[in-house]
Amino acid sequence: MGSLFENMQSVPLNHYIWFCAIIFTIGVVGVLTRRNAIVIFMSVELMLNAVNLLLAAFSVHHNDPSGQVFVFFIMALAAAEVAVGLSIIVMVYRNTQSIDINVLNRLKW
Amino acid sequence: MGTSVFYFVATLSVIFALMVVFAKNPIHSVLYLILTFFTFTIHYVLLNAQFLAVVNFIVYMGAIMVLFLFVLMLLNLNKDNEPNKSALLKVVGIIAGGCLVVTLIGSLKSVAIANPLVLKNPNLGLVENLGKELFGPFMLPFELSSLLLLSAMVGAVLLTKKEEKANG
Numbered sequence: 001m002g003s004l005f006e007n008m009q010s011v012p013l014n015h016y017i018w019f020c021a022i023i024f025t026i027g028v029v030g031v032l033t034r035r036n037a038i039v040i041f042m043s044v045e046l047m048l049n050a051v052n053l054l055l056a057a058f059s060v061h062h063n064d065p066s067g068q069v070f071v072f073f074i075m076a077l078a079a080a081e082v083a084v085g086l087s088i089i090v091m092v093y094r095n096t097q098s099i100d101i102n103v104l105n106r107l108k109w
Numbered sequence: 110m111g112t113s114v115f116y117f118v119a120t121l122s123v124i125f126a127l128m129v130v131f132a133k134n135p136i137h138s139v140l141y142l143i144l145t146f147f148t149f150t151i152h153y154v155l156l157n158a159q160f161l162a163v164v165n166f167i168v169y170m171g172a173i174m175v176l177f178l179f180v181l182m183l184l185n186l187n188k189d190n191e192p193n194k195s196a197l198l199k200v201v202g203i204i205a206g207g208c209l210v211v212t213l214i215g216s217l218k219s220v221a222i223a224n225p226l227v228l229k230n231p232n233l234g235l236v237e238n239l240g241k242e243l244f245g246p247f248m249l250p251f252e253l254s255s256l257l258l259l260s261a262m263v264g265a266v267l268l269t270k271k272e273e274k275a276n277g
Contacts, residue, residue: 011112012225017217019119023126025210030130032202038135038181042142045173046126049149052165056158056234063229065242071161072243075168076254080261082173086180087268093184094271 016057023050037089037099041082048078115155122148139177146170156226158234 023046030043052071059067089099096103125145132138146169153162232238243251 011115014217015115015119016226017220018214019123021210021213021217022123025206025213026123026126026130028209029202029206032205033199034130036135038177038184039130039138042129042138042177045142045169046129046145049146049169052161053149053152056153056156056161057226060156060158060228060233061226063233065233065238066247068158068161068234068239069242069247071158072164072239073247073250073254075164076258079168079173080257082176083261083265084268086176087265090180090183090269099184 013057013061016054020050020054020057023047023053035100035102037092037101038086040101041085041089045078045082048074115152118148118151118155122152135181136178139174139181142177143170143174146174153234156234157228157231160234160236160239 027043027045027047027050030046031040034040034043052074055067055071055074059065059071092104093099122145125141125148128141129138129145132141146165150162150165150170153159153165230238
């Protein structure tokens, strides 16, 4: 494992930032363009993961384990969020027979 | 080999993430999301964050993805496929995303942290080190997260329970 990291030492932190920005943006595009509620949830998971990876990278950069502890908390939070969100989706499906978020457009007003 | 592993895995995860968003079938989206999370696990291994790699593997690829697949199959969606959003909205969404990525990268370019990532302490991300951190300064948030998970579990059960009064 250590020798694997030896090879990694020349990746600049900038590239981690760019990569995570791209993944985060893909998640944002997914939220904006899809109408399936489950796919929207998956895009939110993508965004959370991009932030997680960036936190881990900065934790290595600053030699501070707090960043990785934050990632652990974000994972716990994501698990809770997914459980509640999916149960809400199941309930919406039970009431409207669809998980198209446009059915819920009355929530806008 | 060098840094090419990082770029290769990063390319793979971008491709899989794009497939998640643009796959027509939600089941395919979930499967691509599993692949994306697997590449993220590889990223954690490359950062020598072994604890996070294992937790990512178990929690995301195990628990969360099974939950997604389970709900997706429970809902039996194949009869009504997702109606297409108008092409205009899709283009607008993609343009907005492009603007976002340009803004993010452009603004972070001026930060210019271009020095390579160096692991000063090789056992930074190991279980022992993180456990000491987690049960030392982060004791209270750790206990609170257990409360959060408990309340989420109760909430999920309560939400998905059929309402007897409404039915009867």
